[in-house]
Amino acid sequence: MSADEPNSSSPNLPDKANTLSPLSSHNTHTVADAAHEYYSNFLSKGQAHLADKLFTDDAVHTDCVWDPSHPTVGPQGLQLYLADLRTAFPDFHITIDRIAIADMNCIMVSYSGEATGLGAYHNHKPSHHTSAFTGINMIQFNKDRSKIKEVRVYRQPFAEDKMEMGEREGSGEGGFRELRLKRLV
Numbered sequence: 001m002s003a004d005e006p007n008s009s010s011p012n013l014p015d016k017a018n019t020l021s022p023l024s025s026h027n028t029h030t031v032a033d034a035a036h037e038y039y040s041n042f043l044s045k046g047q048a049h050l051a052d053k054l055f056t057d058d059a060v061h062t063d064c065v066w067d068p069s070h071p072t073v074g075p076q077g078l079q080l081y082l083a084d085l086r087t088a089f090p091d092f093h094i095t096i097d098r099i100a101i102a103d104m105n106c107i108m109v110s111y112s113g114e115a116t117g118l119g120a121y122h123n124h125k126p127s128h129h130t131s132a133f134t135g136i137n138m139i140q141f142n143k144d145r146s147k148i149k150e151v152r153v154y155r156q157p158f159a160e161d162k163m164e165m166g167e168r169e170g171s172g173e174g175g176f177r178e179l180r181l182k183r184l185v
């Protein structure tokens with residue numbers, strides 16, 4: 001037998017071609033499918049009704065550009081987040097570049113996208129500026145990998161984000177998350 005041939009005749013060694021590791025199981029496809037549904041349908045197409053299907057009741061979405069100390073929580077919070085995002089950027093679109101499995105319940109997704117500021121953004125008039133951006137998100141799933149439990153967003157800021165960050169520094173204003181919290185109360 002050559003070194004390139006599998007050793008399926010040894011009783012002590014499993015046949016690797018017929019043994020599934022936990023990472024190559026059906027659930028790997030489930031988390032990848034959920035990621036595609038989140039980016040392609042929920043975010044890019046604005047299908048807010050998918051929130052209950054995609055997210056656990058206590059799901060946490062943290063955008064490290066906007067305000068990581070005030071994450072969006074739960075399917076209802078994520079629907080409001082999506083409404084704000086799609087109002088400001090009605091053409092918001094993301095393309096998944098790569099999905100990597102970090103562990104059994106966690107994936108990393110690198111992506112690229114574009115968005116044009118055609119609507120009000122926080123308390124700003126539409127900029128009509130198109131931003132191209134890239135990012136990497138960590139997506140944590142619940143124990144049975146059926147729903148998203150946490151999304152941590154690490155992305156390039158849009159032109160509007162940069163403008164707002166400069167304004168917040170000068171005024172001490174709480175920004176987007178503070179406005180959202182007032183709206184949810």
